Amino acid sequence: MRYLPLSDTDRSEMLATIGAASVDDLFRDVPEEARLDGPIHGLPLHASELSVERQLTALARKNLPASDAPFFLGCGAYKHHIPASVDHLIQRGEFLTAYTPYQPEIAQGTLQVLFEFQSQVARLYGCEVANASMYDGSTACWEAIGMARRVTRKTKTLISSGLHPHYVGVCKTMAKFTGDTLETAAPTLTAETDVAGLADRIDGETSAVVVQYPDILGRVADLQPLADAAHAKGALLIVVVTEPVALGLLKSPGEMGADIVVGEGQSIGVGLNFGGPYVGLFACREKHIRQMPGRIAGETIDADGKRGFVLTLSTREQHIRREKATSNICTNSGLCALAFSIHMTLLGEKGLRQLAELNHARARLAADKLAAIPGVRLINDLFFNEFTLELPVEARPAVHRMVEAGVLGGVSLGRLYPGEAGLANGLVVAVTETATDEDIDALTKALTEAVK
Template sequence: MRYLPLTETDRSAMLDAIGAPDVDALFSDVPPGLYLDGPIEGLPHHATEMAVEKHMRRLSKRNLAAADAPFFLGAGAYKHHVPATVDHIIQRGEFLTAYTPYQPEIAQGTLQMLFEFQTQVARLYGCAVANASMYDGSTACWEAVAMASRVTRRKRVVLSGALHPHYAEVVRTMAKFTEDEIAGASPSLTATPDDDGLIARIDENTASVVVQYPDILGRIPDLRKIAEAAHAKGAKLIVVNTEPVALGALEAPGNLGADIVVGEGQGIGVGLQFGGPYLGLFAITDPKLVRQMPGRLCGETVDADGKRGFVLTLSTREQHIRREKATSNICTNSGLCALAFSVHMTLLGEAGLRALAAENHRLACIASDRLAKLPGVEVLNTHFFNEFTLMLPTDTRQLVRDLADKGILGGVSLGKLFPQEDALSGGLLVTVTETTTEEDIETLASALEEALS
């Protein structure tokens, strides 16, 4: 039976204390259409444990798994090969069971791993300092916006129209509680990003400019040009990277003028995992601003005997200090995913990462050239890494569903990513990684040709 320790009197007292008339008021932000008005359809009201397991397995077989189909999805979540070594190491007991290492004397392995992880992220991003990871890429993006507002003491935030819409939505949601002014825009369907249009929106009240690299359409913005324009107005440039493998081929954002670089680390060491848990990366180019960074920072020191050791150097999170003094109220740092990232990055090394990036780009070029030959298909991009946008003479939302019915995960519909933008309904974002074969590319090409004929 259910254990309900609180009485109606207890619940009434708590509701009175917070000023809510009833429990339903706590969920007022949830749209009414999303509430359940009864049991979940398809699930029995009661069953044995074995019966439930069988039922759930039957339901799971309705999924089309990434490993079982030609896979061209991306848009912030990437299918890369994860070596078996990664899974072996992260399942070791000393890592798998460890939580926040508050006692450094018994957590040297975890602390050293986080220190090495920070070093890897800083080098990948071309930055001076990186933290010990964040919750995911989208919340790291918001934390960068909040940090820039603290540093500049301004409240206006300029978002590139080609920023991932989910990241932009997280920023808008969080800004409701900080009174930051979010100046967004719609993505332009041009072969190259509209850098000049973004620069024109920067003024003397701008705290930060947020640009994605590569952007949501797979294009490569001119970060140096945008950085110069932002700095001329006293604003900080925040660069978002959702595909870390791209930085094996592209110049690091910190070397191009970015002040804060954030992103999603899932593409290295972390599988797709039905959408999470993922890994937020966060780094800065100016070490003088380190105390304004969110999250935790591991440092190297020596112990009483002069031996090398590691500690939590900074931890300005609300669970450690006064809430109003905290730089972040999003406390999860995805430590196990950070370990997976670090192990995979160590296995690759610099040469391996560059080779992996080159293979991704090589296969993407093959796919782009093949698909561009199809009647009615136009490749939007002139430059890209492993993602590019196709413009098709049909609504790609239905097209993606039709391809899935044929066992092909053929890309991400821009109509789904930007449902309010009718002009984007014919856009299809195609992603190619080292796991894609030339046979997969031919399968997609044939299916698209048939669908568009």
């Protein structure tokens, strides 16, 4: 039986109230070519549970799992080894069933985990405070731009050409409804980032400058001069980190003057999972804490003098009046944040540094081998575990040829930047601790054949 909560009259009255002629008007921001004009092709209108299971299983078999092939994909989602203890611990009943801890007296375990998670993120990012997580890195990036607007009361944001294009896309989508002006550009296949150029473009109308570290091509830059230039004009520096393991070796953004640091936490504790769920990280300077979105778990003392934890400064619309909310985010990625915190605790500071060193060593080995292939050029010699190659042929077909050889050999820039002719031959390769010598040799062989 279908559930029809609204009559035609109810629906007409609701549409008239919001000024829409039809339900279809509610989807006008979805491109015409992306809308369905009928049932999904290839799927029956109805089927038994057994039939659906078989069909979906057949579709799943077409995937090439990351664990079944030499894997060198990155660009914001990275394959790292996650200890089995992480999955075991997050499935304990007191964690798995815990949701929003509105009643602190019965949610001390959840609140303590969030407090420790915040402490780890703040330490990792080199900032004074962090919140209890966001949805993912891209939405955290947009929330940082919104936060900068509230702090500076200005609406122009300069976005580095090295910011992940998916992050840029999310920010552009949201800016349509806020009046923010975003100045963006596509990257170029050069060893240097656009940090110096960004600094020259900052003016008195600039709210914030957004830069990725390392950037989409894997390049690493000193951000202190950019921070100084931004602060001289009354703007904030927002740094986006898509690979948190990199901060085991690199100087933290906070140490280089960043005002807000955001990013993706997937690398630590969270698997690839075909793109989600992931966990957004968000930290800032303490003086801006009241403009930070999401929520914060704080430490306190109860009536008996014992250490305890509570939600504090929860400036989201579930807690305060909507017009005063800093964000419309209604929850956090609690389970993923728990996985992040457990994995980070197991690593410790020494373990994180060792993991980062291993990542860089593996990437350095692969980069040297791949750069020796005739016609292949390594564009950035300074990188962490991800670097960009310029191939003598278009990268996207080369990636497909490597897949046919059983190797997931990287992400083509032609896929990320369709229509940008100057990037068509660019290939971004990520090498983590999971890549063996045999995997790197297989990649080298596959790419050698693919560029012929």
